[in-house]
Amino acid sequence: MKKNLLYWLLPIGWMGVIFRSSSTPYHQQDIKPFLGEYIDLSFLEPYIGWIYFTYNGSAVSVETHGADGLIEFFIRKGAHVFVFFLLACLFKLALGKATKLSLKMQLLFSFLLTAAYAVIDEVHQGFTPNRTPYFGDVLLDSFGALLAVLFILVRMRYFMNRKYGK
Numbered sequence: 588m589k590k591n592l593l594y595w596l597l598p599i600g601w602m603g604v605i606f607r608s609s610s611t612p613y614h615q616q617d618i619k620p621f622l623g624e625y626i627d628l629s630f631l632e633p634y635i636g637w638i639y640f641t642y643n644g645s646a647v648s649v650e651t652h653g654a655d656g657l658i659e660f661f662i663r664k665g666a667h668v669f670v671f672f673l674l675a676c677l678f679k680l681a682l683g684k685a686t687k688l689s690l691k692m693q694l695l696f697s698f699l700l701t702a703a704y705a706v707i708d709e710v711h712q713g714f715t716p717n718r719t720p721y722f723g724d725v726l727l728d729s730f731g732a733l734l735a736v737l738f739i740l741v742r743m744r745y746f747m748n749r750k751y752g753k
Contacts, residue, residue, distance in 0.1 A: 601677050
């Protein structure tokens with residue numbers, strides 16, 4: 588019983604990492620200076636110059652952000668997806684080890700708990716200097732959780748098919 592409850596330390600610890608990251612002002616996380624100083628991304632401009640869209644009311648393009656800013660934007664948004672993908676996987680592991688829920692319920696609760704934490708995380712960002720909460724980020728985070736659920740389903744189906752020779 589105690590051993591199974593220890594599995595809950597994984598998603599709780601990861602939520603702590605997310606919380607700490609969300610507590611850090613944007614300028615302390617900005618990787619554009621690193622990109623600009625160590626990697627000259629201007630060679631990408633002809634390939635990514637066509638990218639233009641609006642995110643949280645601001646234009647996002649090479650023209651508005653530069654090549655390094657655009658790449659940083661995609662790295663940051665990809666991090667949202669990855670971080671919450673991992674959180675959903677950790678919730679699934681904890682639920683699988685510490686409960687007797689069916690797989691379907693484990694996946695549902697993993698998704699819901701991750702999406703709920705995404706909302707909490709965005710609200711928390713509203714109290715951090717130079718950070719703003721944005722519902723679009725909750726959608727990205729929830730998309731990461733959905734990808735985790737799909738990944739787990741595909742992985743389980745693959746291993747079941749191999750195990751039973753299908």
